[in-house]
Each structure stands twice: as structure tokens, then as C-alpha cells.
Amino acid sequence: MPVQYILGEWDFQGLSLKMAPPVFIPRPETEELVEWVLEEVAPRPRAAEPQGGPLILEVGCGSGAISLSLLSHLPQSRAIAVDKGAAAVCLTRENAQRLRLQDRIHIVPLDVTSEGSWAHLLPWGPLDLIVSNPPYVFRQDMEQLAPEIRSYEDPAALDGGEKGMDIIERILALAPRLLKDSGSIFLEVDPRHPELVGGWLQSRPDLSLQLVAVRRDFCGRPRFLHVRRSGAPDGRPVDVQPGPLPAGAPG
Template sequence: MPVQYILGEWDFQGLNLKMVPPVFIPRPETEELVEWVLEEVAQRPSEVKAQDGPLILEVGCGSGAIALSLLSQLPKSQVIAVDKEEAAVSLTQENAQRLQLQDRIRIIRLDITSDKCRTHLLPWGPMDLVVSNPPYVFHKDMEQLAPEICSYEDLVALDGGDEGMDVITHILTLAPQLLNASGSIFLEVDPRHPELVSSWLQSQPDLHLSLVGVREDFCGRPRFLHIQKSVPSVAAL
């Protein structure tokens, strides 16, 4: 059994979070994703930061690690956190209360790939950021996962389909409808995905999304993507 489940808690970005199987255990790489989002928010114009903090959608909240880290470090922010698994929704709620952040987060059990997803989320928008560590493991690579992962953690949180893109493409298809005019999407992905995502976005020009940044993890692998929404020009219209 992973040590995080044995201890029943684990630290992430300085927060002590409760951990229970089978909810996915946040990895150190994901802390780097949070840091990149914080850097991006810090670089916004002062007039934007002077207003209410960003409204953030997290897709696949799991233990709540990403959402609660952002809330704790962005005091004016609000988060909508969704996950299709009841265990994850319950654990995020418990961790939010544990950290006294429950007043700034709405936690919803929702499958991002479902037809009703758009209807549920549109009333909360427009959003400034979409952040996700989605299932991105290529299905053929699932059998290579460590035994302790296969035995204890939720494999649905890992398996991204044939090319690891199943949930990623749903997020990218939905995001333009939810984001404000200059909104951003931050994703943790497989090192093979920057090229795949870039090609996919080029094949979907009507989404008006551009891959504007790729960042490596501490092992030097391209692991994080920054995708920006662009307003179509008058000529394009």
C-alpha cells in the first residue's frame, strides 16, 4: 500500500491533505503545475489583480490538491472543482473544510465527457482559468504501471485512452465556451502530448485556442501546457 494511504495524509504545496484510497495521490510534478499557474496570475496587469481574484475551474479534483493550493495562495480566488468520482468529491470537500477554504470552492460531481457538462458549468462562467491534471496515460502503457498503483489507486484517473487524449480533447472542446476573452488552460500531460495537442488544436481552428507555452518537469520532460484563448479577428469573422 502506498505510504500516503498508510499515513492517511500527505503534504502538497505546504498543505496537509487527507488521503484515502482509491483517490489518486498527487505527485510532486503537479506542484510544478500549480507554481506555473501562480506565476501566470502574478504577471497579470495590476488593474486585473486589483479586482476580485481569478475564477478557476479544476477538472478532476481528486483529493483537491490543485484547487486548494490555488485557493490558499490566491486569497481572492474562487474555484469550481469537478470530478466524476464520488470518493474524490467527498475527499475534496473534507480537505477544503480541514483547511477552512470551503467558502471559496464549489465541488461538483460531474463527468467532463458527459453531454450535460456544458449546461452545468456555463452558469458559473465566464472563468479566467481552467486547470487540470487529467487522465493522460496512453492505454497501452497502463500495464506498465507499478503494482502498488494498479492495486490501490483509481485507474480511471490515469487511463487517457489510445493516445492519452480522451479527456484532454473534451476539456479543450468545452473550455472556449467557459473562458473569458483572454482565458487560459493549464494541463499536466504526457511528454508525447505537446506535439499531439498542438496538431489537434490546428485541426480545430473554430475553438480559437493556441498552445502558447510548454514547460518541462524537474526531470526535463515536457510535462505542462499553457493554452490560450484568442478572440477571433474582425477579418476572420
Template sequence: MPVQYILGEWDFQGLTLKMVPPVFIPRPETEELVEWVLEEVSQRACADPLVLEVGCGSGAISLSLLSQLPQSRVIAVEKEEAAIHLTRENAQRLQLQDRLQIIPLDVTTEECWMQLLPWGPLDLVVSNPPYVFREDMEHLAPEIRSYEDPVALDGGEEGMDVIAHILTLASRLLKDSGSIFLEVDPRHPELVHSWLQSTPDLSLDLIAVRKDFCGRPRFLHIQRSCPVDTWPGPQTVAVHG
């Protein structure tokens, strides 16, 4: 059994979160994703962003953002009941529940975006989605396969199943120049870039890729295109060390 489940809690971005199986355990890489989001928010001088997290799990990302952006609001969507209960409990433990709206929702269903329209438009969409390639699932560590929810890991044949739905959803809900931040498999930057080029109607551009502490391309920054009359020019994919 993973030590996080044995202890019943784990630290993430300075917060002590309750952990219970089979809810996905947040990894150190995801702390880097949160740090990147915070960097971008500070550069935009946007103190009160409205954020959507897709697949909140234990609430690690949502609660970290709420704790460090005291005027922000977060909408967290999640389809697994155990994760919804755990996020709600962690929010109450940290007294952050007043700025968090948890919505039971499966983003792979048709017209799911319509349930979120009343909450938009959004400044940011953040997610550590299921992105493991189907063929890699059987090679995961035994403690992961035995205890953690496979739904939080399995991203389909190329790990893109949920990612594609998140991008489609975000394109309908983001403000102009709103951003999507994703944690992905190192093989995904090229796959996502190609997928976005094949779906220009979404008006989304991959503008930056960042490596994790092991030097693997792990995080994506995707932005909703500006209207034509304010279009700043061609955008390129930047790789940060």
C-alpha cells in the same frame, strides 16, 4: 500500499491533505503545475481569478490555488464520489470551503458545459487529467495498479480522451485570452498542438510548453484567442527549461 495511504495524509504545496484509497495521490510534478499557474496569475496582476479545475481528486490543485490566492474562487468538477467527498473534507480541514464550489460532473458527457455556464466566464482552467496511454496502463508500478483509481489515470489509446473534452469545454467557458494549464504525458505537446490545429473553431492556441524537474515536456499553457480586432499577432510554442 502507497505510503500516502498508510499515513492517511500527505503534504502538497505546504498543505497537509488527507489521503484515502482509491483517490489519486498528487505527485511532485503537479506542484510544478500549480507554481506555473501562480506565476502567470502574478504576471497578469489578477488577484481574484475565477478558476475551474477538472478532476479535483484530493483537492490538491484547487486548495493550493485558494490558499495562495486569497481573493480567488475555484469551481472543482469531479465525477468520482470518493474524490468529491475527500476534496470537501480537505477544504473544510483547511477552512477554504467558502471559496470552493464542488460540482459532480463527467466532462466527457454531451452538453456538460451547459451545467457550468452559470459560473462563467472563467479566467483559468487547470487540470491534471487522466493522460496515461492505454498501452502503458499495464506497465504502471504494482502499488499504483493495485490501489489507485484507474479512471484517474487511463487517458485512452493516445491519452487524449479526457484532454480533448477539457479543451472543448474550456473553449466555451473561458474569457477572451483566458488560459488552460494542463499536466500531460511528454508525448502530448505535439499531439495537442496537432489536435488544436485540426479544430480551429475552438479558438485555442498552444502558447507554451514547460518541462518538469526531470527535463520532460510535461505542462501545457493553452490560451483562448483574442477577438479579431484585438488579435496581437502570430503566437508560437515556447519551451521553458
């Protein structure tokens, strides 16, 4: 059994979060995703906005690690956290109460593959950000995962379909209905996905979404994507950001 489940809690971005099987255990790479979002969002002036901070949607919230850590670093922000798993929804609620952030987050049971269910998100207004660590493991790679992962963690939080793109494509297809103009999507993905996502977006110009930056993780792998709605002009090259590369890591 993973040590996080044995201990019943785990640290993420300085927050002590409750952990319980089979809810997905947040990895160190996801902390890097949060750090990148904060780098991009925190410097933006928001004094003219009534709420003073961004409205954030986390898709596939699991333990609530991403949305709760963003709320803790962005004091005027608000979040909506969705997950199709009842255990994940309950755990996110517990962690929000544990951190006294329950008044700034709406936690909604939602299956993103069910298009009609997205209407439930519209009353909260257009979003500034969508952030997700979606299921992105290629189905053929599922059997290669460590035994403790296969035995204890929810496979639905890992299996992204044949090319690991099933939920990624769904998020991107529905994002224009929910995002403000120039709103952003930040995703954690497989290192093979930047090229796949870039090609998919080029095939869907109707979405008005563009991959504007790719960031590497601490092992030097292209792991994080920044997609923007109506942000950069067509033809702008993708910005590949190195992130913190260790000595000897591939460039």
C-alpha cells in the same frame, strides 16, 4: 499500499491534505504545474475586477490538491472543482473544510464526457483559468505502471485512452464555452502530448485556442502545457520553457 494511504494525509504545496484510496495521489510534478500557474497569474493586476481574483476550474479534482493550493496562494480567487468519482468529490470537500477554504470553492460531481452536464458550470460566470491533471496515460502503458498504483489507485484517474488524449481533447473542446477571452488552460500531460495537442488544435481552428507554451518538469521532460483562448496571433511559435532542470537532464 502507498505510504500516502497508510498515513492518511500528505503534503502538497505546504498544505496537509487528507488521502484515502482509491482517490489519485498528487505527484511532485503537479506541484510544478501549480507553481507555473501562480507565476503566470499572480502578477496580473486585477483591481478593476469585482471579485479581485481569478475564477478557476479544476477538472478531475481528486483530493482537491490543485484548486485548494491555488486558493491558498491567491486570496481573492474562487474555484470550481469537478470530478466524476464520488470518493474524489467527498475527499475534496473534506480537504476544503480542513483548510477552511469551503466558502471559496464549489465542488461539483461532474463527468466531463457528458456534454450536457457542463451547463451546470455556466451560472458561476466565465472562467479565467482551467487547470487539470487529467488522465493521460496511454492505454498500452497502463500495464507498465507500478503494482501499487494498479492495485490501489483509481484507473479512471490514469487511463487517457489509446493515445492518452481522451479527456484532454474533451477539456479543450469545451473550454471555449466556459473561458473568458484570453482565458488560459494549464494541463499536465505525457511528454508525447505537446506535439499531439499542438496538431489537434491546428485541426480545430473553430475553437480559437492556441498552444502558447510548453514547460519541462524537474527531469527535463515536456510535461506542462499552456493553451490560451484568442490569445496569440496565428503563426506565433510555441514557447518551450525549461523550468528547473537538474544537472545532466536532457535539454
